[in-house]
Amino acid sequence: MADILTPVLGESVAEATIAKWTKKPGDAVKKDEILVELETDKVSLEVAAPADGTLTEILAGEGDTVVPGTVLGRIGGAGEVAAAAPAAKVDTPAAAPAPAAAPAASGALLDVKTPVMGESVAEGAISRWAKKAGEAVKKDEILVEIETDKVAVEVASPADGTLAEIVAADGATVTPGQVIARISTDGSVVAAAPAPAPAAAPAPAQKASDHLSPAVNRIVSETGLNTAGIAGSGKDGRITKGDALAALSNPAPTAIAPVTTPAAQIAPREVGPREERVKMTRLRQTIARRLKESQSTAAQLTTFNEVDMTTVMSLRNTYKDAFEKRHGVKLGFMSFFAKAVVAALKDIPAVNAEIDGTDIIYKNHYDLGIAVGTEKGLVVPVLRDVDTLSLAGIEKGIAGLGKQARDGTLSLDQLQGGTFTITNGGIYGSLMSTPILNMPQVGILGMHNIVQRPMVVNGQIVARPMMYLALSYDHRIVDGKEAVTFLVRIKEGLEDPQRFILDV
Incomplete structure (x- = not known):
């Protein structure tokens, strides 16, 4: 008999709420298979089976509050069912998205299930089926795209065969482990009709709750x-x-x-003949x-400066061909900005920190979020340990993340954990902006269009390629002096890139 225990929930997290069990007493389970999802005030956690066997008992039902070390349930040997564990212990709500009555895969039918979509992602929506019911499919061929609030996840066919049934149609909300389709592997089962359009889920009976989970309390x-x-x-x-x-x-x-x-x-207004309503x-x-x-959370303020791009542009024009030939990637401006930002973050550590309650967490690593515009919206993939990368390493990293963002293949890990963000509105022609913080970060740098402007240099008016820089920062932790100094450090680094080499 193996106990299923509530894991350590993270620093400063004392309790969690049982959000959903994926198995019922009597179900067979495999080691490391996800059994239950816990909800805290910060993230959702998945608890896996500690061993192969049968889920014999559930001790903490959905909605119960648990603390680290609490026994959630027990796993016995294959086929073993504990007499003291009635199935009624799990009070599964009628509105649960997983189809409890769906028949298990048998004979030539193989279930296609929603994959685990990452930490803190509890559900997704069917975006688009690439195949129709009745069509032939190949193993590893993409069947459907599931859209979450962070990334799009593609689900491939587990085997050759025919798409016999689509259980979750376009627009349906699905959860990890839910059966969304069935594959006929020998051609004996053919879909009789295409999947019906998603019906509106019936509203569950409204019942007042006198206890909110930690996650809901935090949102409130x-x-x-x-x-x-x-x-x-x-x-x-x-x-x-x-x-x-x-x-x-x-x-x-x-x-x-x-x-x-x-x-x-x-109430939603009516759409006119020359308008279109899109969800x-x-x-x-x-x-x-x-x-x-x-x-609503941060005390956001933006400060500005301008940088003369003459030196950086000259360096780029001189070495861009040799750089690309040697490293296999084009030399852009982002690598210079990333280097300048890291140098400034080391000098002004408050900008590379975050607020956690009444504490400040200073980051001793430099993981930069690079804002990328895609057809589906803005995403901010993270380039790790930028302080250890060369200009070529930074350019390769940014190019790779940009391609993945546009292709929709970014993983959740690539979108989390950034310490500071850079956004470049200049590629769209923006002259100046006030970027919004990417919480819980306390700083974001806005790059803008490079414009030839008249500047006074050594008493002479000359045309120089100038760029406005904008730093939005959280005034709760970053003072005005620190913000201005931070931008000045970036300006100095870009106008005199030799500082990167000399580390001054």
């Missing part, structure tokens, strides 16, 4: 969300993190601050939510 405290009118989809009608985020993304009158406007004015993608909803949270 940070956004002022009113939970009174939110119909919870968790156990006993409890509000889950997903319910709260959905309310923020598409607020109902009862989920926002009281309004005095007539109900007719807050926001999950990525766009997340971008909007995070930007608003950033503005």
Whole structure:
């Protein structure tokens, strides 16, 4: 008999809520297979099976609050079922997205399941099926794209055969481990009809909850969300993190601050003949939510400076051909800016920090987020340990991340953990902007268009290629003097790149 224990939840995290069990008592489990999802005020955690066997007992049901070390359930030998573990222990809500009644794969039918989509990603939406029911498929051929609030995940066919059934149609919300389709591996099963359009999920019975999970409490405290009118989809009608985020993304009158406007004015307006209503993608909803949270949380302020790009442009023009021939990548401006930013972060460590409650966490590593515009929206992949990279290493890293962002193949790890962000609006012609912080970071540098402007140099008016720089920073931790000094350090580094070599 093996106990399933609540893991250590992270620094300053004392408790968690059971969000969802993926197995029922009596189900066979494999070692490292995901059994249960825990929700904290910071992230969602997945707990895996410690051994092969049978899930004999569930001791903490969905909605229960647990602490590290709590026994969540037990695993026995294959086929073993504990008499004291009635199946009714798991009170699965009727609105759970996973189809509990779906038949298991048998004979020539093979289930296609939603993969684990990464840390803190509890659900996704079917974006687009590449195949139709009844079509032949090859092993590893892409069947469907699932869109989460961070990245798009492609699901491939597990075997050669025929796509016999599409269980989750376009637009449906799915969770890790959920069956989304079935493959017939011998051609004996053919779909009788294409997958039906996704039906609106029935609203679960609204039941007031006198206990909110840590994750929901955090959302409420940070956004002022009113939970009174939110119909919870968790156990006993409890509000889950997903319910709260959905309310923020598409607020109902009862989920926002009281309004005095007539109900007719807050209902969606009718679309005219020359207009089109399109539902926001999950990525766009997340971008909007995070930007608003950033503005609501941080004391944001922007300071400006300008840099003479003459020296950097001259270096680039002189060595760009030799650089590309030697390193196999073009020499751009971003590598110079990245080097200048790292030097400035080392000089002004407050800009390379974050606020955690009443503490400041100073980062002794330099992982730069590089904002990339894609067809689906803005993403910020992270280039790790930039202080250890050469100019060629930085250019290769940025080029690789940019290609992955445009192809939609970035992993969650590549989008997390940045300590500072650089965004370049200049490639679109922007002359000046006030970028918004990428929380929990406390600084973001905005690059802009290079424009020939008249400048006074040694008493003479000459034309120089000038760029405006903008630093948005969190005034709660970064003082004005530090912000201005930070920009001056970047300016000095770009106008005199020999500083990189001499480390001065």
